Amino acid sequence: VVEYGAELGVEEFVIGMAHRGRLNVLANVLGKTYNDIFAEFEGKAFGSDGFAGDVKYHMGYSSDKIVRGGKKVHLSLTPNPSHLEAVNPVVEGISRAKIDQYHQGNVKKLVPILIHGDQSMAGQGIVYEVLQMSQLQGYGTGGTIHLVINNQVGFTADYVEGRSSTYCTDVAKTTLSPVFHVNADDIEAVVYVIKLALEFRQKFHRDVFVDILGYRRHGHNEADEPRFTQPDLYRRIARHPKVREVYIKKLVESGSLTEKETTQMEDEFKQYLNDRLEESKQQETASVTSFLEGVWSGVRRAEEKDFEKSPETGVAQKKFVEISEQVTDLSRNGGAGTNLKFFAKIQKLYENRRKMVVEHKKLDWGMAETMAYAVLVTNGTQVRLSGQDSGRGTFAHRHAIITAEDNTKHVPLNHLSAEQAPFEVYNSFLSEYGVLGFEYGYAYAAPTTLTIWEAQFGDFANGAQIIIDQFVASSETKWHRMNGLVLMLPHGHEGQGPEHSSARIERFLSLCAGNNMQIINCTTPANIFHILLRQMAFPFRKPLVIFTPKSLLRHPLCVSQLDDFLEGTRFREVIDDDFAEAKAVRKVLFCSGKVYYDLLERQQTKDVKDIAIVRLEQLYPFPEKQLHAIIKRYPNAGQWCWVQEEPENMGAWCFVLRTFPKNGNGLELVAREADSSPAVGLPQVHAFQQENLVRRAFDQ
Structure with a gap:
């Protein structure tokens, strides 16, 4: 594949595979040295920092290979977990990012390769x-x-x-992809078919499958006993000549080699391996490929102090107003002579957004988010957003893609200036696992792009739990691979039932350790603006999980003053109460997310000055220093409560209880009773529960 691919103009291959056969690929395709492979078997840690986060056959690797024709081809093997086929969408995302940004969109210069097993090919839905x-x-x-x-x-x-199908590759029929079945014992036939497959790909730019029919000589692994379950098959395999023996016989019979020469080659290679083994025993560490090179150069690892105070991300007022007028001007819709006509409600919506900045000086959530993207692309940062219905937004708050009366798709964020970076927004097909894996891969290869995956509802992310657990939360720990992917998960209890209420905050917080990712549940348009800009302003990359609102998108109080977006402003990890009288406060309610507005309504209507409401906008890394500063403002408070609308066994409570600063008083809880389901189905019951929860927060 590599040698012939170079002849066909391929400059790079991105490979994904499971662990079985991986060491063979590392050594014989990517050129990883035998010394390093043996050193890993000796238990040597990776690199100077003693990193040893995963087993050796899950690690990634990259190299440049000079092929016989003298051309250089870059090869990269993507790190992967044991979950079979889970790496597939990641490989595709990495490949797309590199094609977009480093190969000027030329798909002939990069080819993804996925290596499957027959059982996982047929059994794992992610393949489809x-x-x-x-x-x-x-x-x-x-x-x-x-x-x-x-x-x-x-x-x-x-x-x-x-499988129920005839062939394990029958899934290829869904996209009319060709499948070549070939005998693994016939090495030259395998080479011929793979060349043919590569030619097809380069000509027609479609997927192609090669089904290499072989066997495992030793069962699942070298220590396994396959005759327990396949006695007849393994009697036949024991009598069957090895692939090398089959090919040697062919070479000898054709006069290409003598038996003596083949024996000599084998002896020399075994001696070479023994020499490398002895050398590896003298190594102090195994080698690990650094990824803080190339497009990652200039990115450093995060430090504890980085999270003590967010960097300033506000914008000069003149520039902010200018960008707002550009992004809301629907006449900027293409080249000369273009005159798209839009639905009247869309025109009014964009005009109202313009007025938010230039007249009312108050921005809602949709405009704040739009301005974050507009500022980023104006400053040269590419933005990529994808998810189910992300163009309009599930709750019709975004309208990043608007459709003209003649069905032309128009993206206002791509018509700000000639010098701007691209804004890409895609409505994904109905997949979570595949699309989240793809976007993770895109962010993996494009650290200077803000890459966002949005769930239609937050709880739909559970369909992509393998990607969240095995890649998003743990890749830096396991593989030393940072990633700046953003997840937007709509969350909030609003009477929509068990499946449309909770994005499972508790699951994400249970994955948090060592500042591995950021968990945000913000309540103001200004904070969503700043957190998106902060993600790219940080000199490192960490996954960012944002629990986004639904009803707050149109809540009359969920607006931010223009001043909150301007120079000198930043993301606020904790927001204090500016209504209560600090010295008179006897009780402090800590909360996060939408429930704040329910608490605020009661505080304001009842004119409660002796109970303060403090919002944790960032749950992780836990803003302990910022929280301490606020706690000191309430010296007379004798009661401290955590309020959440999720059931007691869900939400942030367990995490907060374990993490909250010890201040001499126990932290009490106000929440729904523990439940096996996140929310009730009847809106009337929900409303009663919510009212009761707010009452208890103030009266209990």
Whole structure:
């Protein structure tokens, strides 16, 4: 693939595979030295910092290979977990980012390669999801080479137990992708078919599959006993000559080599391996590829002090107003002579957004988010946003893609100036697992782009839990790979039932340690503006999980003053109460997210001055220093409560209880009773529960 690909103009291959056979690929394809591989088997830690976050056959690697024709080809093997096929969408996202940003959109210069097992090919649904993405505008990579290592058996299961289809590759029929079936014992036939597959990909830019029919000589691994479950098959395999023996016989019979020469080659190679093994024993550490090079140069690792105070991300007033007028001017919709006509409600919405800045000087959530993107692209930072219905927004608050009366799709954020960076927004197909994995991969390869995945409802993220657990939360710990992906998860209890209320804050907080990611549940338009700008202003990259609102998108009190966006302002990790009288306060209510506005309504209508409401806008990294400063303002408070609308066994409570600063008083809880479901189904019951919760917060 590599040698012939270079002849066809390929400059880079991005490879994804499971652990089985990985060391072979590392050594014989990517050129990882035997010394380093043996050093890992000796238990040597990676690098000077003693990093040892994952098993050796999950680690990534990259190298430049000079092929026979003298051309240089870059090869990268993506790190992966044991979850079979989970790396597939990540590889596609990495490939798309590199095609977009480093190969000027030329898909012929980069080819993704996915190496599958036969059982996982048929059994893992992510294979189908990724295949369905292959021809979509926002996710295509010009075709992927799929190599299926077909061993005709799973761990212990027979192939007939692994699928209902005739072939494990029958999923390829959904996109009319060609499939080549080839005998693994016939090495020259395998080479011929792979060349043919590569030619097809380069010509037609579609996925192509090569089903390499072989077997496992030793079962699932070298220590396994396959005759427990496949006695007849493994009697046949024991009698069958090895692939090397089959090919040696062919070479000898053709006169290409003598038997003596083949024996000599084997002896020399074994001696070479023994020499490398002895050398590896003298190494103090194993080698690990640094990724803080190339496009990652200038990015450093985060430090504890980085989270003590957010950097300033406000914008000069003149520039802010100018950008707001550009982004709301629908006449800026293309080249000369273009005169798109828009639905009257859209025109009014954009005019109202203009007035928010230039007249009323108050911005709602939709305008604040739009301004964040506008400021970023104006300053040269590319933005990529994808998710189900993300163009308009599930709750019709964004309208980043607007459709003219003639069905032309118009993106106002791409018509600000000739010098701006691109703003890309895609309505994804109905997948969470595949699309989140893709966007994670995109952010992996494009650290200077703000990459966002948005769930239609926050709880839909549970369909992508493997990506969240195995990549988003832990990649820096396991593989030393930073990632700046943003997740937007609509969250809030508003009577919509169990499936449309909770984005499962508790699950994300249970994954937090070592400042591995940022968990945000903000309540003001200014804070959503600043957190998006902060993500790119930080000199490092950490995943950012934002629990976004639904009803607050149109709540009359959920607005921010223009001054909150201007020079000298920043993201506020904790927001204090400016209504209560600090020295008179006897009780402090700490909360996060939408429930603040329910508490605020009661405080204001009842004119309660002796109970303060403090908002934690950032839950992790926990803003302990900022919180301490606010707690000191209430010396006479004798009661401290955490208020959440989620049930007691969900939400942030368990995390807050473990993390909250000890101030001599116990932290009390006001929440719904523990439940196995996040929310009730009847709106009337929800309203009663919510009213009761707010009353208890003030009266209990």
